[in-house]
Amino acid sequence: LGSLENAESSALEQVILDVEAWEQAKAYLRRFKVDEETLGFDAISKVGPGGNFLGLKHTLEHFQKEIWLKKELAILSSTGGSLIERAKEKVKEILSTHVPPKLEEDIRREINQILRNCEKNML
Structure with a gap:
């Protein structure tokens, strides 16, 4: 989530956009x-390779249920502003309101020890 440029960089706004896209999907x-019934194996068998499904009763009974309508697309974009602007606002909101959970003292000490060991190995 949030990766850009073949995962060589990342952005918090991209995380927001990725999560939103995943939730919508x-x-x-x-x-x-x-x-x-919905897979329509009987219809597929009846029509065969290269055939036309438009005249089948099965198609008439099911096609309208499975089309993503333009009004649904309009709802997704009706909140105003560009996707990037909305993502930037969401990042600001999260950063200004999020309170990280308190870590237990022994876990905090262990994390700090791991960080110190990493710093030593980097020098």
Whole structure:
């Protein structure tokens, strides 16, 4: 999450955009019912390779349920401002309001020891 330039750099705004895209994709995919009927194996067998599904009853019964409508796209972009501007605002909000959880003292000491060891090895 948040990586740019083939993961050579990262940005907090990109993390926000990546999380938003992932959440939208998950929500969208939850809408799909996947079973014998919706997969339409009978329709696929009936039409065969290179055939046309538009005239099938199965297609008429299912196609409108599975189209991502333009109004849904409009809802995604209706909050105003560019995606980057919204991501920058979200980063500012998180950075100004987030309170990290307190670490237990023994865990904090262990982390500090690991950091000191890393610093020694880097010199």
